């Protein structure tokens with residue numbers, strides 16, 4: 001990194017996760033530690049030439065306990081501190097980091113500053129930890145400017161030397177340091193001896209409106225993963241759930257389902273009643289192309305919306321976000337089918 005001619009301000013929002021965990025003396029299990037303890041483990045961050053402040057969740061959480069209310073808390077905090085800081089780093093458990101990154105991407109409207117999520121596979125106090133490099137580089141990226149403007153102006157995940165668009169990521173490995181993948185979109189930057197940004201891919205909008213946050217979500221949705229042998233009674237029972245408003249249907253390959261009549265009839269009946277269906281492929285790479293095979297033509301006729309090349313994490317959060325807004329069914333389907341925050345390529 002080149003020498004800076006001013007001192008950037010970065011806010012670290014510590015939510016919890018392995019990065020800040022230590023072994024409990026009682027049970028031996030990993031439990032979250034306080035941010036002050038975490039800071040002591042990385043004195044390096046004081047020497048970065050960056051003003052770093054922090055805000056910690058109390059208590060810090062394992063990200064398995066993350067939920068839409070807590071997403072809202074993070075977003076509101078960013079809103080409150082938006083003017084004061086050049087960038088934000090969110091320390092977060094890896095398990096649901098891609099969900100939070102996706103949710104934030106939809107919540108933060110007209111974002112013009114970096115919001116970088118990171119964490120680690122090994123706690124920061126462990127000698128071989130990946131947490132130090134992840135945190136230090138995430139802070140560097142959050143502070144990085146070019147021509148007096150932030151280089152990154154979107155929600156992203158920095159992990160294991162790579163910066164990804166947050167709503168394109170999936171946690172794909174629970175053991176390797178490179179825990180995240182972005183199968184359908186190239187990385188935004190690679191950190192070696194230098195941090196090399198992929199400027200053509202970074203999101204920059206010239207005519208940005210005023211930054212705002214929208215924290216409303218509707219959680220009345222379900223993800224149904226199809227599998228050979230799926231039972232009619234189970235499928236119909238799920239669709240009969242009271243107040244159900246949306247279904248992410250994880251289909252085969254390019255968006256295909258079995259041609260059982262009961263299946264398409266059940267989908268059509270629920271869709272006619274106003275339940276929104278979003279078709280997402282079970283494959284980690286590639287896209288839904290409804291109509292390519294006979295087995296997906298009927299879905300389109302039944303009113304199912306294509307998820308294109310969306311991840312399951314972005315599909316779930318986008319559906320919950322849109323259902324939480326005061327939108328008509330037609331508008332919800334229209335937005336689902338369109339790119340909102342770089343989450344899909346059409």
Ligand code: ASP
Nearest residue numbers: 017018062063093094095
């Ligand atoms: N269970 C932890 C969490 O997601 C795992 C991690 O941080 O990697 O909070």
